[in-house]
Amino acid sequence: MERSITIVAVGDADSRKTELLIKYTYNKHIYEFSMPSRFENNVREIIVDYNRYNVHFIDAECDDDYEILRWEDYEKADCVVLCYSIGNRRSFERTLRKWCVEVRRTNPDVPVILVATDTELRGTGRRGCVKTEEGEDLKCALNACALVECSVEKLVGIDDVFIEAVRSTYCFKVHNRFYHSL
Numbered sequence: 001m002e003r004s005i006t007i008v009a010v011g012d013a014d015s016r017k018t019e020l021l022i023k024y025t026y027n028k029h030i031y032e033f034s035m036p037s038r039f040e041n042n043v044r045e046i047i048v049d050y051n052r053y054n055v056h057f058i059d060a061e062c063d064d065d066y067e068i069l070r071w072e073d074y075e076k077a078d079c080v081v082l083c084y085s086i087g088n089r090r091s092f093e094r095t096l097r098k099w100c101v102e103v104r105r106t107n108p109d110v111p112v113i114l115v116a117t118d119t120e121l122r123g124t125g126r127r128g129c130v131k132t133e134e135g136e137d138l139k140c141a142l143n144a145c146a147l148v149e150c151s152v153e154k155l156v157g158i159d160d161v162f163i164e165a166v167r168s169t170y171c172f173k174v175h176n177r178f179y180h181s182l
Contacts, residue, residue, distance in 0.1 A: 002045075002052045007165050008073045010060040010099050011083035012091040016117040019152045020083065021059050024162060048166040055166065067102075074106040078169045081113050081161060082144070084130070087121040092130045092138070100142050111168035114144040115161050119151040145171070 009017040025042045042057045058077075060070045074080065080103050084091040095114070103110065116135050132149065139147040145168040150157030 002054050004054040004056065005078040005166065005169050006056045006058065006076050007079050007081055007162065008058045008060050008077040009081045009083060010070065010073075010103065011062065011115075012085075012088070012094055012099075013062050014088050015062075015083035015085050015091050016152055017081070017083040017115075018059050020115070020117060020150070020158065020161065021057050023152050023155070024158050025057055046162065046166065048163050049170075051170075053166050055162070070102065071106045074103050074110070077103075077107055077110050079111045079113060079165045080107070081115050081165055082142070083115045083117055086116050086118045086130045086149070087126060087128075088118075089128055089130060092134070096138060096141060111165075111171075112142055112144040113161065113165045113168055114139045114142060114147045116147065116149040117152060119149045119156065120154050 009021055011017045021042070025044050044055050044057070046053050046055055058073050060066075060073045082095055082099055082103070084095045086092075100112070103112065114135065116130065116132075122129050132147075135147045135149065138144075146164045148157060148161045148164050150161055152158065
């Protein structure tokens with residue numbers, strides 16, 4: 001049996017969320033991709049835990065002019081992938097102050113996966129990179145289902161992001177069904 005779910009990616013422009021989605025759905029880098037005005041009609045079939053899922057990906061616009069469109073995206077979401085760049089502390093801080101607040105206001109019960117991109121920057125000696133422990137603390141503060149670190153450049157952890165996102169929708173539904181039956 002095939003299940004359909006919608007995953008919405010949100011975060012600052014420099015969170016690398018768009019590159020993450022393009023790499024995962026098309027196996028291309030952003031510079032090889034002719035970008036549509038809105039990245040929303042992208043569906044990929046994936047298998048997680050021996051189950052087949054038809055996953056619809058939406059890249060939520062980060063520009064404040066598109067706030068109403070983002071709210072519509074959040075309402076459609078079965079899972080939100082909240083992205084920040086390890087190399088950009090402002091991106092990390094806005095994850096809690098802006099993006100999570102916006103998501104929870106619109107869809108308070110949607111499962112959230114926190115995604116730290118640009119892990120390759122830690123090995124360069126670059127100062128000020130967000131540490132894994134800080135990401136774990138943010139995951140707890142957001143009440144996120146998981147923290148997944150990845151590198152779009154090195155192709156590390158990309159599959160894990162979407163496997164965790166799909167699992168969160170399944171676990172969330174099972175968890176809610178259990179508590180509502182009590």
